[in-house]
Amino acid sequence: MTDSTYAYINPHQSFGMSDYKPSNVKSFRKRQRGGLIRGTIIGLIFRWIFCVLILGIVIAIGIIATIVLYVKPPNLAFLGVEEPNNGSTVSAINNALSINFDLQIQVDNPNTFDITFNELYAQLFWGATNISIGYGRVENIDIRSENTTNFRYPFHIVYKASYDPNRQVLGGLLDSCGLTDPNSKPPIDIQYDLDIDVKALSVNIKQTISNSMSVTCPGFSESMLQDAVGDTISVDVLVDELTRNQR
Incomplete structure:
Protein backbone atom coordinates (compact mmCIF):
# COMPACT_ATOMS: atom_id res chain seq x y z
CA MET A 1 0.00 0.00 0.00
CA THR A 2 1.29 3.41 -0.92
CA ASP A 3 2.02 5.93 1.86
CA SER A 4 -0.64 8.69 1.68
CA THR A 5 1.89 11.29 2.83
CA TYR A 6 3.19 11.67 -0.72
CA ALA A 7 0.87 12.34 -3.63
CA TYR A 8 3.58 11.68 -6.20
CA ILE A 9 6.04 8.92 -6.69
CA ASN A 10 8.88 11.41 -7.39
CA PRO A 11 8.30 14.43 -5.14
CA HIS A 12 11.37 16.28 -6.48
CA GLN A 13 9.87 16.43 -9.95
CA SER A 14 6.46 17.47 -8.64
CA PHE A 15 7.92 20.64 -7.15
CA GLY A 16 10.09 21.45 -10.17
CA MET A 17 13.38 20.70 -8.43
CA SER A 18 14.85 19.39 -11.66
CA ASP A 19 14.99 22.99 -12.94
CA TYR A 20 17.69 23.75 -10.36
CA LYS A 21 20.16 21.16 -11.51
CA PRO A 22 23.69 22.55 -12.05
CA SER A 23 23.38 22.12 -15.80
CA ASN A 24 20.17 24.17 -15.92
CA VAL A 25 21.59 26.98 -13.73
CA LYS A 26 24.62 27.18 -15.99
CA SER A 27 22.37 27.41 -19.03
CA PHE A 28 20.31 30.18 -17.38
CA ARG A 29 23.42 32.23 -16.61
CA LYS A 30 24.60 31.83 -20.16
CA ARG A 31 21.28 33.06 -21.51
CA GLN A 32 21.25 36.11 -19.20
CA ARG A 33 24.90 37.10 -19.63
CA GLY A 34 25.32 40.50 -21.38
CA GLY A 35 21.73 41.71 -21.04
CA LEU A 36 22.49 45.07 -22.62
CA ILE A 37 24.35 43.67 -25.60
CA ARG A 38 22.01 40.83 -26.56
CA GLY A 39 19.57 41.16 -29.43
CA THR A 40 19.71 43.02 -32.74
CA ILE A 41 21.90 46.03 -33.50
CA ILE A 42 18.84 48.33 -33.61
CA GLY A 43 17.70 47.14 -30.18
CA LEU A 44 21.20 47.67 -28.82
CA ILE A 45 21.32 51.23 -30.17
CA PHE A 46 17.93 52.13 -28.68
CA ARG A 47 18.92 50.72 -25.28
CA TRP A 48 22.10 52.80 -25.18
CA ILE A 49 20.25 55.93 -26.34
CA PHE A 50 17.71 55.43 -23.57
CA CYS A 51 20.48 55.10 -20.97
CA VAL A 52 22.22 58.25 -22.23
CA LEU A 53 18.95 60.21 -22.12
CA ILE A 54 18.24 59.14 -18.55
CA LEU A 55 21.79 60.08 -17.53
CA GLY A 56 21.46 63.48 -19.24
CA ILE A 57 18.17 64.20 -17.48
CA VAL A 58 19.68 63.32 -14.10
CA ILE A 59 22.68 65.60 -14.74
CA ALA A 60 20.42 68.48 -15.88
CA ILE A 61 18.24 68.15 -12.78
CA GLY A 62 21.37 68.18 -10.62
CA ILE A 63 22.68 71.36 -12.27
CA ILE A 64 19.34 73.16 -11.92
CA ALA A 65 19.02 72.08 -8.29
CA THR A 66 22.54 73.35 -7.58
CA ILE A 67 21.76 76.73 -9.13
CA VAL A 68 18.47 77.08 -7.26
CA LEU A 69 19.99 76.10 -3.91
CA TYR A 70 23.39 77.77 -4.04
CA VAL A 71 23.26 80.67 -6.51
CA LYS A 72 22.71 83.97 -4.72
CA PRO A 73 20.67 86.58 -6.61
CA PRO A 74 22.59 89.76 -7.52
Missing part, protein backbone atom coordinates in the same frame (compact mmCIF):
# COMPACT_ATOMS: atom_id res chain seq x y z
CA ASN A 75 21.78 92.90 -5.57
CA LEU A 76 20.45 95.80 -7.66
CA ALA A 77 20.65 99.38 -6.40
CA PHE A 78 19.40 102.55 -8.12
CA LEU A 79 21.90 105.37 -7.72
CA GLY A 80 20.00 108.18 -9.40
CA VAL A 81 18.73 109.62 -12.67
CA GLU A 82 20.86 111.44 -15.24
CA GLU A 83 20.34 113.00 -18.63
CA PRO A 84 20.93 110.61 -21.53
CA ASN A 85 24.33 110.44 -23.19
CA ASN A 86 22.77 110.09 -26.63
CA GLY A 87 19.75 111.99 -27.88
CA SER A 88 17.70 114.79 -26.38
CA THR A 89 16.02 114.70 -22.99
CA VAL A 90 12.63 115.83 -24.33
CA SER A 91 11.27 115.41 -27.85
CA ALA A 92 7.87 115.60 -29.53
CA ILE A 93 7.45 113.21 -32.46
CA ASN A 94 4.36 111.72 -34.12
CA ASN A 95 1.83 113.08 -31.62
CA ALA A 96 3.82 111.74 -28.67
CA LEU A 97 5.94 113.42 -26.02
CA SER A 98 9.08 111.48 -25.12
CA ILE A 99 11.04 112.22 -21.93
CA ASN A 100 14.32 110.30 -21.87
CA PHE A 101 16.42 109.45 -18.82
CA ASP A 102 19.39 107.29 -17.94
CA LEU A 103 19.04 105.43 -14.68
CA GLN A 104 22.30 104.67 -12.89
CA ILE A 105 22.24 101.05 -11.69
CA GLN A 106 24.73 99.27 -9.47
CA VAL A 107 24.84 95.46 -9.41
CA ASP A 108 26.69 93.49 -6.74
CA ASN A 109 27.40 89.86 -7.69
CA PRO A 110 28.18 87.81 -4.54
CA ASN A 111 28.74 84.56 -6.47
CA THR A 112 32.07 83.00 -7.42
CA PHE A 113 31.15 82.96 -11.12
CA ASP A 114 30.23 85.59 -13.71
CA ILE A 115 26.63 86.26 -14.67
CA THR A 116 25.13 87.98 -17.71
CA PHE A 117 21.95 90.00 -17.96
CA ASN A 118 20.59 88.86 -21.31
CA GLU A 119 17.88 91.50 -21.06
CA LEU A 120 16.39 93.95 -18.58
CA TYR A 121 13.00 95.13 -19.83
CA ALA A 122 10.81 97.50 -17.82
CA GLN A 123 7.23 98.64 -18.32
CA LEU A 124 6.44 102.01 -16.76
CA PHE A 125 3.06 103.01 -15.32
CA TRP A 126 1.75 106.34 -14.07
CA GLY A 127 1.56 106.27 -10.28
CA ALA A 128 -0.69 103.52 -8.95
CA THR A 129 -2.75 103.37 -12.16
CA ASN A 130 -2.52 100.89 -15.02
CA ILE A 131 -1.84 103.65 -17.55
CA SER A 132 1.30 102.74 -19.49
CA ILE A 133 3.67 105.69 -19.87
CA GLY A 134 6.84 104.16 -21.24
CA TYR A 135 9.47 101.47 -21.18
CA GLY A 136 13.16 100.72 -20.71
CA ARG A 137 15.47 98.08 -22.13
CA VAL A 138 19.12 97.08 -21.98
CA GLU A 139 20.81 93.89 -23.19
CA ASN A 140 23.99 91.85 -22.68
CA ILE A 141 25.40 93.30 -19.46
CA ASP A 142 28.25 91.19 -18.03
CA ILE A 143 28.65 91.16 -14.24
CA ARG A 144 31.97 89.89 -12.89
CA SER A 145 32.11 87.41 -10.03
CA GLU A 146 32.38 88.81 -6.50
CA ASN A 147 32.43 92.30 -7.92
CA THR A 148 30.32 95.44 -8.31
CA THR A 149 29.35 96.76 -11.74
CA ASN A 150 27.73 100.10 -12.62
CA PHE A 151 25.92 100.76 -15.87
CA ARG A 152 23.37 103.14 -17.39
CA TYR A 153 19.83 101.96 -17.97
CA PRO A 154 17.96 104.11 -20.53
CA PHE A 155 14.21 104.47 -20.09
CA HIS A 156 11.63 106.59 -21.84
CA ILE A 157 8.44 108.21 -20.59
CA VAL A 158 6.19 108.37 -23.64
CA TYR A 159 2.96 110.34 -23.41
CA LYS A 160 0.16 109.84 -25.94
CA ALA A 161 -3.19 111.54 -25.58
CA SER A 162 -4.97 108.40 -26.82
CA TYR A 163 -3.71 106.50 -23.75
CA ASP A 164 -4.96 109.19 -21.37
CA PRO A 165 -8.67 109.86 -22.07
CA ASN A 166 -9.25 111.41 -18.63
CA ARG A 167 -6.13 113.62 -18.93
CA GLN A 168 -4.90 112.30 -15.61
CA VAL A 169 -1.33 111.80 -16.81
CA LEU A 170 -1.27 115.08 -18.73
CA GLY A 171 -2.38 117.04 -15.68
CA GLY A 172 0.27 115.32 -13.57
CA LEU A 173 2.99 116.13 -16.10
CA LEU A 174 1.95 119.78 -16.17
CA ASP A 175 2.19 119.92 -12.38
CA SER A 176 5.50 118.03 -12.14
CA CYS A 177 7.11 120.07 -14.90
CA GLY A 178 6.16 123.43 -13.36
CA LEU A 179 3.76 124.60 -16.05
CA THR A 180 0.93 125.23 -13.58
CA ASP A 181 3.13 126.55 -10.74
CA PRO A 182 6.83 127.23 -11.39
CA ASN A 183 7.49 127.21 -7.64
CA SER A 184 6.04 123.74 -7.11
CA LYS A 185 7.42 120.77 -9.03
CA PRO A 186 6.42 117.50 -7.37
CA PRO A 187 8.35 114.45 -8.64
CA ILE A 188 6.90 112.11 -11.22
CA ASP A 189 5.91 108.90 -9.43
CA ILE A 190 6.41 105.82 -11.59
CA GLN A 191 5.47 102.21 -10.97
CA TYR A 192 7.38 99.64 -12.99
CA ASP A 193 7.55 95.93 -13.75
CA LEU A 194 11.14 94.89 -14.45
CA ASP A 195 11.58 91.60 -16.33
CA ILE A 196 15.03 90.15 -15.65
CA ASP A 197 16.57 87.52 -17.92
CA VAL A 198 19.92 86.47 -16.42
CA LYS A 199 22.32 83.67 -17.40
CA ALA A 200 24.36 81.87 -14.74
CA LEU A 201 26.41 78.72 -15.37
CA SER A 202 24.92 78.47 -18.89
CA VAL A 203 21.39 78.36 -17.46
CA ASN A 204 18.87 81.16 -18.10
CA ILE A 205 16.83 82.37 -15.13
CA LYS A 206 13.87 84.75 -15.48
CA GLN A 207 12.30 86.88 -12.80
CA THR A 208 9.97 89.90 -12.55
CA ILE A 209 10.40 92.68 -9.99
CA SER A 210 7.67 95.25 -9.31
CA ASN A 211 8.66 98.48 -7.59
CA SER A 212 8.37 102.26 -7.79
CA MET A 213 10.63 105.27 -8.24
CA SER A 214 10.39 109.05 -8.51
CA VAL A 215 12.08 111.26 -11.10
CA THR A 216 12.26 115.01 -11.60
CA CYS A 217 10.78 116.42 -14.78
CA PRO A 218 13.52 117.94 -16.97
CA GLY A 219 11.10 120.67 -18.08
CA PHE A 220 9.57 121.50 -21.45
CA SER A 221 7.49 124.26 -22.98
CA GLU A 222 3.75 124.34 -23.54
CA SER A 223 4.31 124.56 -27.30
CA MET A 224 6.34 121.34 -27.27
CA LEU A 225 3.62 119.58 -25.30
CA GLN A 226 0.97 120.97 -27.65
CA ASP A 227 2.87 119.58 -30.64
CA ALA A 228 2.90 116.19 -28.94
CA VAL A 229 -0.79 115.96 -28.06
CA GLY A 230 -2.02 117.44 -31.34
CA ASP A 231 -5.26 119.35 -31.84
CA THR A 232 -7.43 117.14 -29.63
CA ILE A 233 -6.40 118.93 -26.43
CA SER A 234 -5.67 122.59 -25.76
CA VAL A 235 -2.73 122.69 -23.38
CA ASP A 236 -3.31 126.39 -22.62
CA VAL A 237 -6.89 125.73 -21.55
CA LEU A 238 -5.86 122.74 -19.44
CA VAL A 239 -3.10 124.75 -17.73
CA ASP A 240 -5.62 127.49 -16.90
CA GLU A 241 -8.04 124.93 -15.44
CA LEU A 242 -5.36 123.31 -13.28
CA THR A 243 -4.07 126.69 -12.13
CA ARG A 244 -7.55 127.79 -11.03
CA ASN A 245 -8.10 124.50 -9.18
CA GLN A 246 -4.89 124.97 -7.20
CA ARG A 247 -5.88 128.42 -5.97
Whole structure:
Protein backbone atom coordinates (compact mmCIF):
# COMPACT_ATOMS: atom_id res chain seq x y z
CA MET A 1 0.00 0.00 0.00
CA THR A 2 1.29 3.41 -0.92
CA ASP A 3 2.02 5.93 1.86
CA SER A 4 -0.64 8.69 1.68
CA THR A 5 1.89 11.29 2.83
CA TYR A 6 3.19 11.67 -0.72
CA ALA A 7 0.87 12.34 -3.63
CA TYR A 8 3.58 11.68 -6.20
CA ILE A 9 6.04 8.92 -6.69
CA ASN A 10 8.88 11.41 -7.39
CA PRO A 11 8.30 14.43 -5.14
CA HIS A 12 11.37 16.28 -6.48
CA GLN A 13 9.87 16.43 -9.95
CA SER A 14 6.46 17.47 -8.64
CA PHE A 15 7.92 20.64 -7.15
CA GLY A 16 10.09 21.45 -10.17
CA MET A 17 13.38 20.70 -8.43
CA SER A 18 14.85 19.39 -11.66
CA ASP A 19 14.99 22.99 -12.94
CA TYR A 20 17.69 23.75 -10.36
CA LYS A 21 20.16 21.16 -11.51
CA PRO A 22 23.69 22.55 -12.05
CA SER A 23 23.38 22.12 -15.80
CA ASN A 24 20.17 24.17 -15.92
CA VAL A 25 21.59 26.98 -13.73
CA LYS A 26 24.62 27.18 -15.99
CA SER A 27 22.37 27.41 -19.03
CA PHE A 28 20.31 30.18 -17.38
CA ARG A 29 23.42 32.23 -16.61
CA LYS A 30 24.60 31.83 -20.16
CA ARG A 31 21.28 33.06 -21.51
CA GLN A 32 21.25 36.11 -19.20
CA ARG A 33 24.90 37.10 -19.63
CA GLY A 34 25.32 40.50 -21.38
CA GLY A 35 21.73 41.71 -21.04
CA LEU A 36 22.49 45.07 -22.62
CA ILE A 37 24.35 43.67 -25.60
CA ARG A 38 22.01 40.83 -26.56
CA GLY A 39 19.57 41.16 -29.43
CA THR A 40 19.71 43.02 -32.74
CA ILE A 41 21.90 46.03 -33.50
CA ILE A 42 18.84 48.33 -33.61
CA GLY A 43 17.70 47.14 -30.18
CA LEU A 44 21.20 47.67 -28.82
CA ILE A 45 21.32 51.23 -30.17
CA PHE A 46 17.93 52.13 -28.68
CA ARG A 47 18.92 50.72 -25.28
CA TRP A 48 22.10 52.80 -25.18
CA ILE A 49 20.25 55.93 -26.34
CA PHE A 50 17.71 55.43 -23.57
CA CYS A 51 20.48 55.10 -20.97
CA VAL A 52 22.22 58.25 -22.23
CA LEU A 53 18.95 60.21 -22.12
CA ILE A 54 18.24 59.14 -18.55
CA LEU A 55 21.79 60.08 -17.53
CA GLY A 56 21.46 63.48 -19.24
CA ILE A 57 18.17 64.20 -17.48
CA VAL A 58 19.68 63.32 -14.10
CA ILE A 59 22.68 65.60 -14.74
CA ALA A 60 20.42 68.48 -15.88
CA ILE A 61 18.24 68.15 -12.78
CA GLY A 62 21.37 68.18 -10.62
CA ILE A 63 22.68 71.36 -12.27
CA ILE A 64 19.34 73.16 -11.92
CA ALA A 65 19.02 72.08 -8.29
CA THR A 66 22.54 73.35 -7.58
CA ILE A 67 21.76 76.73 -9.13
CA VAL A 68 18.47 77.08 -7.26
CA LEU A 69 19.99 76.10 -3.91
CA TYR A 70 23.39 77.77 -4.04
CA VAL A 71 23.26 80.67 -6.51
CA LYS A 72 22.71 83.97 -4.72
CA PRO A 73 20.67 86.58 -6.61
CA PRO A 74 22.59 89.76 -7.52
CA ASN A 75 21.78 92.90 -5.57
CA LEU A 76 20.45 95.80 -7.66
CA ALA A 77 20.65 99.38 -6.40
CA PHE A 78 19.40 102.55 -8.12
CA LEU A 79 21.90 105.37 -7.72
CA GLY A 80 20.00 108.18 -9.40
CA VAL A 81 18.73 109.62 -12.67
CA GLU A 82 20.86 111.44 -15.24
CA GLU A 83 20.34 113.00 -18.63
CA PRO A 84 20.93 110.61 -21.53
CA ASN A 85 24.33 110.44 -23.19
CA ASN A 86 22.77 110.09 -26.63
CA GLY A 87 19.75 111.99 -27.88
CA SER A 88 17.70 114.79 -26.38
CA THR A 89 16.02 114.70 -22.99
CA VAL A 90 12.63 115.83 -24.33
CA SER A 91 11.27 115.41 -27.85
CA ALA A 92 7.87 115.60 -29.53
CA ILE A 93 7.45 113.21 -32.46
CA ASN A 94 4.36 111.72 -34.12
CA ASN A 95 1.83 113.08 -31.62
CA ALA A 96 3.82 111.74 -28.67
CA LEU A 97 5.94 113.42 -26.02
CA SER A 98 9.08 111.48 -25.12
CA ILE A 99 11.04 112.22 -21.93
CA ASN A 100 14.32 110.30 -21.87
CA PHE A 101 16.42 109.45 -18.82
CA ASP A 102 19.39 107.29 -17.94
CA LEU A 103 19.04 105.43 -14.68
CA GLN A 104 22.30 104.67 -12.89
CA ILE A 105 22.24 101.05 -11.69
CA GLN A 106 24.73 99.27 -9.47
CA VAL A 107 24.84 95.46 -9.41
CA ASP A 108 26.69 93.49 -6.74
CA ASN A 109 27.40 89.86 -7.69
CA PRO A 110 28.18 87.81 -4.54
CA ASN A 111 28.74 84.56 -6.47
CA THR A 112 32.07 83.00 -7.42
CA PHE A 113 31.15 82.96 -11.12
CA ASP A 114 30.23 85.59 -13.71
CA ILE A 115 26.63 86.26 -14.67
CA THR A 116 25.13 87.98 -17.71
CA PHE A 117 21.95 90.00 -17.96
CA ASN A 118 20.59 88.86 -21.31
CA GLU A 119 17.88 91.50 -21.06
CA LEU A 120 16.39 93.95 -18.58
CA TYR A 121 13.00 95.13 -19.83
CA ALA A 122 10.81 97.50 -17.82
CA GLN A 123 7.23 98.64 -18.32
CA LEU A 124 6.44 102.01 -16.76
CA PHE A 125 3.06 103.01 -15.32
CA TRP A 126 1.75 106.34 -14.07
CA GLY A 127 1.56 106.27 -10.28
CA ALA A 128 -0.69 103.52 -8.95
CA THR A 129 -2.75 103.37 -12.16
CA ASN A 130 -2.52 100.89 -15.02
CA ILE A 131 -1.84 103.65 -17.55
CA SER A 132 1.30 102.74 -19.49
CA ILE A 133 3.67 105.69 -19.87
CA GLY A 134 6.84 104.16 -21.24
CA TYR A 135 9.47 101.47 -21.18
CA GLY A 136 13.16 100.72 -20.71
CA ARG A 137 15.47 98.08 -22.13
CA VAL A 138 19.12 97.08 -21.98
CA GLU A 139 20.81 93.89 -23.19
CA ASN A 140 23.99 91.85 -22.68
CA ILE A 141 25.40 93.30 -19.46
CA ASP A 142 28.25 91.19 -18.03
CA ILE A 143 28.65 91.16 -14.24
CA ARG A 144 31.97 89.89 -12.89
CA SER A 145 32.11 87.41 -10.03
CA GLU A 146 32.38 88.81 -6.50
CA ASN A 147 32.43 92.30 -7.92
CA THR A 148 30.32 95.44 -8.31
CA THR A 149 29.35 96.76 -11.74
CA ASN A 150 27.73 100.10 -12.62
CA PHE A 151 25.92 100.76 -15.87
CA ARG A 152 23.37 103.14 -17.39
CA TYR A 153 19.83 101.96 -17.97
CA PRO A 154 17.96 104.11 -20.53
CA PHE A 155 14.21 104.47 -20.09
CA HIS A 156 11.63 106.59 -21.84
CA ILE A 157 8.44 108.21 -20.59
CA VAL A 158 6.19 108.37 -23.64
CA TYR A 159 2.96 110.34 -23.41
CA LYS A 160 0.16 109.84 -25.94
CA ALA A 161 -3.19 111.54 -25.58
CA SER A 162 -4.97 108.40 -26.82
CA TYR A 163 -3.71 106.50 -23.75
CA ASP A 164 -4.96 109.19 -21.37
CA PRO A 165 -8.67 109.86 -22.07
CA ASN A 166 -9.25 111.41 -18.63
CA ARG A 167 -6.13 113.62 -18.93
CA GLN A 168 -4.90 112.30 -15.61
CA VAL A 169 -1.33 111.80 -16.81
CA LEU A 170 -1.27 115.08 -18.73
CA GLY A 171 -2.38 117.04 -15.68
CA GLY A 172 0.27 115.32 -13.57
CA LEU A 173 2.99 116.13 -16.10
CA LEU A 174 1.95 119.78 -16.17
CA ASP A 175 2.19 119.92 -12.38
CA SER A 176 5.50 118.03 -12.14
CA CYS A 177 7.11 120.07 -14.90
CA GLY A 178 6.16 123.43 -13.36
CA LEU A 179 3.76 124.60 -16.05
CA THR A 180 0.93 125.23 -13.58
CA ASP A 181 3.13 126.55 -10.74
CA PRO A 182 6.83 127.23 -11.39
CA ASN A 183 7.49 127.21 -7.64
CA SER A 184 6.04 123.74 -7.11
CA LYS A 185 7.42 120.77 -9.03
CA PRO A 186 6.42 117.50 -7.37
CA PRO A 187 8.35 114.45 -8.64
CA ILE A 188 6.90 112.11 -11.22
CA ASP A 189 5.91 108.90 -9.43
CA ILE A 190 6.41 105.82 -11.59
CA GLN A 191 5.47 102.21 -10.97
CA TYR A 192 7.38 99.64 -12.99
CA ASP A 193 7.55 95.93 -13.75
CA LEU A 194 11.14 94.89 -14.45
CA ASP A 195 11.58 91.60 -16.33
CA ILE A 196 15.03 90.15 -15.65
CA ASP A 197 16.57 87.52 -17.92
CA VAL A 198 19.92 86.47 -16.42
CA LYS A 199 22.32 83.67 -17.40
CA ALA A 200 24.36 81.87 -14.74
CA LEU A 201 26.41 78.72 -15.37
CA SER A 202 24.92 78.47 -18.89
CA VAL A 203 21.39 78.36 -17.46
CA ASN A 204 18.87 81.16 -18.10
CA ILE A 205 16.83 82.37 -15.13
CA LYS A 206 13.87 84.75 -15.48
CA GLN A 207 12.30 86.88 -12.80
CA THR A 208 9.97 89.90 -12.55
CA ILE A 209 10.40 92.68 -9.99
CA SER A 210 7.67 95.25 -9.31
CA ASN A 211 8.66 98.48 -7.59
CA SER A 212 8.37 102.26 -7.79
CA MET A 213 10.63 105.27 -8.24
CA SER A 214 10.39 109.05 -8.51
CA VAL A 215 12.08 111.26 -11.10
CA THR A 216 12.26 115.01 -11.60
CA CYS A 217 10.78 116.42 -14.78
CA PRO A 218 13.52 117.94 -16.97
CA GLY A 219 11.10 120.67 -18.08
CA PHE A 220 9.57 121.50 -21.45
CA SER A 221 7.49 124.26 -22.98
CA GLU A 222 3.75 124.34 -23.54
CA SER A 223 4.31 124.56 -27.30
CA MET A 224 6.34 121.34 -27.27
CA LEU A 225 3.62 119.58 -25.30
CA GLN A 226 0.97 120.97 -27.65
CA ASP A 227 2.87 119.58 -30.64
CA ALA A 228 2.90 116.19 -28.94
CA VAL A 229 -0.79 115.96 -28.06
CA GLY A 230 -2.02 117.44 -31.34
CA ASP A 231 -5.26 119.35 -31.84
CA THR A 232 -7.43 117.14 -29.63
CA ILE A 233 -6.40 118.93 -26.43
CA SER A 234 -5.67 122.59 -25.76
CA VAL A 235 -2.73 122.69 -23.38
CA ASP A 236 -3.31 126.39 -22.62
CA VAL A 237 -6.89 125.73 -21.55
CA LEU A 238 -5.86 122.74 -19.44
CA VAL A 239 -3.10 124.75 -17.73
CA ASP A 240 -5.62 127.49 -16.90
CA GLU A 241 -8.04 124.93 -15.44
CA LEU A 242 -5.36 123.31 -13.28
CA THR A 243 -4.07 126.69 -12.13
CA ARG A 244 -7.55 127.79 -11.03
CA ASN A 245 -8.10 124.50 -9.18
CA GLN A 246 -4.89 124.97 -7.20
CA ARG A 247 -5.88 128.42 -5.97
